[in-house]
Amino acid sequence: MNIGLLVIGDEILNGKIKDLNAAWLTGYLAKTPFRLNKVSFVRDREDEMLRAIKDLEECSDIILTTGGIGPTKDDLTKEIMAKYHGKNLVECQKTIEIVKKHYERFGKEWDPMSNDYRLIPEDFITTENPNGIAPGLVYQKSENKVFMSAPGVPREFQEMFSKVFLPYLLTNMKVENSDFEIFNIRTFGIPEEKIFFELCPGLWEKLEAFGKLASLPQLMGVDLTIVLEKNEKTQEKKEQIKRIVENTPLKESIWQYGLLSLPELIVQKAKEKNLTISLAESCTGGLSASRLTDVAGSSSVFIGSVIAYANSVKTNILGVKEQTLIDFGAVSKQTALEMAMGAREVMKTDIAVSFTGIAGPGGGSDYKPVGTVAIGLSSKRGDTSEVLNFHGDRLKLKSRFSQAGLYRLLKLIENS
Incomplete structure (x- = not known):
């Protein structure tokens, strides 16, 4: 080009x-x-x-x-x-x-x-x-x-x-030059500076020996892109690159060798394993469902989402106990867990993910500041939930909440 x-x-x-x-x-x-x-x-x-x-x-x-x-x-x-x-x-x-x-x-x-x-x-x-x-x-x-x-x-x-x-x-850009091939490594959860200066010093120089290297920060992750000359040794180079990065602390954060988006990869993996997915969304307001349904063919695995913005929806539709809301609040591990379990039961899916959090700018406290999100996961393998904290304005926080939950959904699918 x-x-x-x-x-x-x-x-x-x-x-x-x-x-x-x-x-x-x-x-x-x-x-x-x-x-x-x-x-x-x-x-x-x-x-x-x-x-x-x-x-x-x-x-x-x-x-x-x-x-x-x-x-x-x-x-x-x-x-x-x-x-x-x-x-x-x-x-x-x-x-x-x-x-x-x-x-x-x-x-x-x-x-x-x-x-x-x-x-x-x-x-x-x-x-x-x-x-x-x-x-x-x-x-x-x-x-x-x-x-x-x-x-x-x-x-x-x-x-x-x-x-x-x-x-x-x-x-x-659609690069159609047959002399080159793009090898992309997608990571999650580690800032660019931490990768190259703290966790993996010297990694840049090792990867650049294979071809032109670029680092592109994404939503809550970093892409490492290497332009390889296409020849009989290209596949061997890819395997060498994989061995290098998988021999560093970065290994646990790599979620793809390729260029698929997180929703695209979720749909692909769920299809391969014949798994169905449902969501229960409060603070994300349907954003995660929208991202999944942007993927062509998602209807074969994605069943639906309950946007449980009000507590009454959490209790009346998802079955969250009123005592859970009283004791722990809407933004809690306990509520997120019951939301995910309720979504999986109501929609009869293999896996369900829930989101409940505080996107701001108001609504936070010292105990639960703006940027707090609880994410629940429910599957045949078991049920779990966790509380995470992020920074940003309302729209950025919603995107980060969604990305964190979908990343955990991908890992659950891969391990199912």
Whole structure:
């Protein structure tokens, strides 16, 4: 697939600084399925930028811009991208969280009124900046057309492309280059920094010996993606990679060698074992059921979900004892356990999972703060429940609650 690079900035064309990103990118891409096919240089002028983007889109699958995403008045990339795609600039909560984190990393406090970092074009996603403050931008226009905007500072651009953009491209673009194969390792529950600096020091260097390595944080997990040259030794390399990672503390957190989403893998494994699934959801409000039913063919294993938001639904439909709610509260191991057992009984399934928690922003206490969730599991093998704690806003917490419960569902299916 072809990458068109747009280098933005008056300082490049007036000779004040040299562009180092194009040369670096050419070399970096050598062992990936992507190729740099065109580089354009433009000044910080709207008409020039719009023409250059249009020209690159006509001949490239990936349009990558550098420069112009900072906080000053001549940083026009966000506005130009919005105008080119017919989008409005809107405030984005995820962007705000990322920028706050970036400022904190440099020992600073961000004043939202001091710049427009919080605004991004509609339908764009914001990415981390491993070496700077300004977030990156990604817009997936179609299955095989994506726009990406990164800082122009070489150390920021290089880190963002290798650690953020490349993993995105490898997992979201249909790469059809027969000379390469993507080997993806999906992990759960361990932050990226802890993997490489605490649990598995030296793992990056060992894996990179096989091919270009990228690390992509996902919802409550990390993907390790290696681009392998396809030849008679490719399968042998995969087995060697597996032996390496499975000989580290990371082994227990690996839930897949592949690119299936968690709901997709759950449906696949449940089909293989001829198991049926039901859910009882309080704090997640049907999110987990929605994610499972997004998977084609899920009707063969997923029976249904009770959204037991009110305690009356927990007692009247799922059979949770009123005394359990009085003694332990709605958010407790005991209530989650009875919810899961009730769902399995009511819907006559092999396995049931329950969610009851506090997504906030209110409703928490010192004993049960916002971010507390109880997850119950019921199956023929037995019944269990646990209480977990997470951080984030309401929507992020719901997603994390769902991911934690579905991950435990996957493990239960695999062990059934």
